[in-house]
Amino acid sequence: MLDNAKLLVQLGQQAVRRQMAKRKLSARMERSGLERGTDAPFRCAVYFSDEPVNLYQIRQWYAPLQELAKTQPVVVISRMPETTSLLLDECPLPVLHGPRVTDIEAFMAAHEIGLVLYVNQNVRNFQMLRFAEPAHVFVSHGESDKSYMASNQLKAYDRVFIAGPAAAERLSGALVEFDVATRAVEIGRPQADVTYEAPQLPDDGRTTILYAPTWEGDRQSMAYGSIATHGAALLTSLLADRRLRIVYRPHPRSGTFDPAYGTASTHLARLVAEANHADPAAGHLVDTETAFGWHLARLDACITDISAVALDWLATGKPLVLTRPANPRADVEPTRLNTSVPMVEVDRAREIIGILDDAMSASDDSRAGVVRHYFGDTSPGAATQRFVRASTDLIEARLTRMVRQT
Template structure:
């Protein structure tokens, strides 16, 4: 048995190496056919990850496309399979730069003022040794997860945060971080008109259930899918008055196969409900884009995650699923301390709680929204992002010009 396992492992590895080479050649050919970019790049959206984590990058396509109207932007990918996917779907120019040896000469031909990072991939830090561009962490969503107040933030020239709550969270957790390095931008994604399906306007209450993934360590075990999901969705589909839009995290089940099984059970409940009542139009959404769901739903049930904060910016009612894991960190002053909580024991009564929060709006939601995002009037967050990004890019360009004018070293 051990020999057979070793043979399968070596075969899988060999197939992976061959596919990597094929993807490398394919991407090189596509870029050669495209030719050079029309203008030197001033901002880089850097992504060193594999396609499984592209959900982190996709939410920045549109804000970065708009920024590109002021400062030319390109996405730089390190993986050939990721670059191949990006070339097929990304509205921004894509460059495939597989190594530092390739990045340095490419960068020398550009006029880059800033690198932007959406995650804390370890490969980011080989790029961050370069001192000419500024390095900016934009993350891939606002939340109260411990990840959002990491000591890794000290490595960046600045971090874009949503609002005052994020500043307090970071200052409380990270020692000696200069607050001037935290720039508030709101949530520019709320100003994007995301395309999506048109759900019937039939008087049903549309509920977005968006559990996060299981996490890769005990302190990140926020997912309700295994503990709440099936009972919660069953409660909502039985009433005949609710429509469920189920949006699982793209990484669901990557770490723990029990969550894949829980996902399948939730989908089965929705499919059975649609067979019993075709007008219900419950949705199991595993599509690429997130954003239309916020527009379509009346109330959200989700975990402590970025979805909770994207929803919060809408000003509509929210219910948080309380994590069952005792190791999941819940803040004493954040959203989890203010929003209605649904325990696993009460998940079978989710429909009643949803009806209650809709019937009795909480005035604290508006206060929470201002604290977490600042001004959320239409267009305000996008403009703050564009202003902050331009400030960083143009500031670094001035610093580069001054340094080079004096003949200082790079």
């Protein structure tokens, strides 16, 4: 009964927030006409029908999309008023607010859109997928070995942009009657080509360690997060070692499905604050504000869960340690990644210093082959070029088809 009451309160608060966001956005657009660039001849649309908590999914595509927009004009279509307001503030691309299906229909009728990109599997994607003219492409928001990456939902799209051979193998093994050779396009990881602004960290010789756990997941098969299981033991051991500086970066969705997981994350942040109070020179950091990416170039080693962070870090060639999910129902199959790096069981979390030292002293020669398996060519700019070329080819093909049909 109490749980139902809490749920009703939460739903009521959410409804109030949405109404307030609608009014604020409406007033803002009446004052300043902030339907930026909606009269431009767009050829590519990025469809995002989600709440602000998931904006991290599209943020990582800003830079690659800017490259595409140099030759193929790109617009972001947002359906939620709070999300639209934030996108209008921060997105470097034109943003269209389209809360109603009729808004989307009017926009599509006014533009020759040859390509629609999707960064997640929101159920409202189907309201856009019904348009037959453009190519619909799922680009996701990171490459990982999570079961999400081989969902049967991928069959809804004309193409799936994937990072490399590992993703192709994953799809071939998981999906029935899905032609990987024609529908999966290897582009690498364009985000690896981006230079990100980084916060100032002391240059005092400490080894910098990133602990970047994923969220709790919304089902047991996706319960990869380590915050509530490994987190306290890991961080306590890491923070006690004065050779180290720790950057704790929880996933933005931490606690959205299970509030207790969010509480556990707050506890870990408190451990970091206490360690800084005890040793002000330590300079440990709780990072919940910056865009993910600067960590790859600036930090020395990473501890994370089965997630996109793991594969992004793998491409750096620096030491990597994974946690093994404590939930026995989490979907963990042997992969080239998790069989080539240490995996920390929950009952060994307090031994992380020794595990990390071993990982940092190991040769990185074997990682090169694993990186190629997941990302293909990782030379600077190669992935961005492949993304732009694959997108452009689809746009040109669809627009040519439209012309022939008129």
